[in-house]
Amino acid sequence: MTGMRFDEKSFVVELEDKRKYDFLKRVETYDANIASAMRIAGYKRINQTERTVAFTFGEVTFSRSRWRKGNKTRCPVDEWLGLKKYMRFSPELVCHIAKMATAMSYRQVCHFVKEFYRLEITKDTVLKAVKQAGELLSEKEKFRFWLEEEPTKKINPKILYIEGDGVMVKSSDSARDDKRNVDLTHFLVHTGSKKITKNRYVLENKHEIIHTNYDKAKEGLLDYLYNHYDFTDETTLVTNSDNGKGYTKKVFQEIKKALGIKRHEHFWDPYHLHEKVKIFFKKYPVVLKELAFEAINSHKRELMKTVLDTVESLIADGDDEEYYNYFNFRRKILNNFKYTKPAKLRNLSSKGIGVMESQHRKITYRMKHRGMYWSLKGAYTMSRLIILDRINLVDDLFFGNWRKEYEYYQNQRLSVGYLREAKEQTIFKSRKIFQRAGKFTSLDRQKFKY
Template structure:
């Protein structure tokens, strides 16, 4: 191709590696913008044969689409139907919505970044990488649009028929965390994990998050019923025994299981003692050791010692609540290995798994609308379950099938000198041109006024 020789020739006067890289990136962007523009124009030409004979050609109108390699401007034909409505065959063929200026792949990249950092940071990153101009508001709209696509794909995955299996190490963990909705109200996000525990770590992991607890529980139940032979299995349950995650509530997730082993999360169990006794109190470390050693007598003696140290009424009330908590949950403190299940790994990872969500949803004064929170949960959950790339690519391809056969001759003849011409700065959607102004009684009869 002519373009390669011309491009190499353009590098002769560069003074540094910085200039070289800058030139390469700029030229590649311009080259692909020109190629895709010609490509779309040719595609528009090939669609002419498919236009019904009673549809009237109106004109060619410009349009600009932002790709990750830059903005591509092109013209396509406009036709009028017999009912008087106008349409663009190329837009219809590509399923490009009216007044939308971002490509499907561009939007998928925006959504992948947007579920990891703020909308403003996402806009800054995209603008830097693609040399485009997208606002934080536009990023938010794209994130919500992509979340709807991902949600549909996730429903499709859940409906796939799979072979139900029997395993010896199925674990279900549950916990919740809070985020702030706009208006300074807090909302609970319910988080469940289903996985098969091994000494090397969890495998076949699937997570579920919902602001509606009943909906989250139903999703877990449906998944378990579709993938496992629960009536032939021992199922391990783990939680902090808080409201909605107590042993009875957790057992309701697997009513048909052959046997259920509930294990209370040691992290939360120990933290209850630390919050009551105090981290600075030497008794706190002794209590932790007694819990890890499953020594109830020693733990009771530590609580008696702490009671003798109490001087404030509130501490006495806390101790009474702690004793009740201990009596209710002590039987659940033993790990599966201590119960004879030698091949079970550690439980209680639900708390640490919150990090994938809370890092994006909390801190820095963040608050969410109901719709924005749901969209973000959908995208983050898809990433956590390793479905995000598949969901976005499958969903976007299904929406925009592209079957084309066009001539590449004009594309092959593109020269670098055509690309390297001086480019005027412009804004998306604004047509650049000159206006001829006729001024009477002026020696400059035809004066060109730049836009």
């Protein structure tokens, strides 16, 4: 005997209806239980009003009590649900939307939410969720020295790897007509790679810094290193870049001096180096390209000079453009040849070196091509969100304990000197704010006096 096929969609809808019913019961119970506490606090119940909000389990209309004390009006249920005035979407749903926006376009997010959450939203709703995430990032950046109850236990690495590169995305900022692209500065820090399966490795203690402002990105890199690492005479700094503007050895040398590290090994990123060699030798005999790679792999500068001299002899007289390209390539490859020395010839492992391009992909797959344009602020917010999403920290951005602490800090109207009407009792302890070169200044949060 055969019956009708199980209708999974109908079953899911039934479960959603049950969740909505359970939610309404919880709201009703909370509203009734909080009434006595509100009366004790001096509030008087005004009326019962309805509100419609979209949650992750569907759109729900619920009723709740409004209370007043003097000129102050409160809705305890709204506060319990984390709903501010005029909010039509729950904080959890906004967080989900922001997460989805890191992987797909805004219109695709709308389609996804309709298909799986059974909610109708517009691309403007997605944009507002991303903007809210941007505001939270800004608040957390201002509050970054207050985030930890205890000083972070510092890492003492034998080898510290730092890589830097830029990501160019198209700009739509009308105020920047003279510059059509946004250059995202991207730094990567880690302490080596760890094998987890036969052909898979993960970076240990990985941390990424990305910003639309180069100086702020570099400052963020130094702050992170000062606050999370201890360096000794045995520490080796390994850096890797394409030797472009802002990412030359000189830049990393400044970081090395600031950190007090003695040994520094800088690499010309193998991916970019090999691309340049392949493109340049494309129009010349294959044997010259093979010899050029042999010179790099064996680190023989004289062999590279011989190859380049041979190329020069093949350039036709009067071909100024080709000679100009040849001269620029020769100058760059010979001036930076010492940075092409393979890791094995420096008694170092090649694992963990030259990984920046793979770290770029999560940014480029979302923010480049497909006709996408970004404002300066939008590019910064989305790139930061993408990185946070990959390490599962978007929830902390929206709901972390730091928000309660920041709210208290913000409400106290912090100013220079003593804080007027400062709270005498607070759950938040005094901190130490770490600054450059391991120095710090104490901060008394009871009086907020530096």
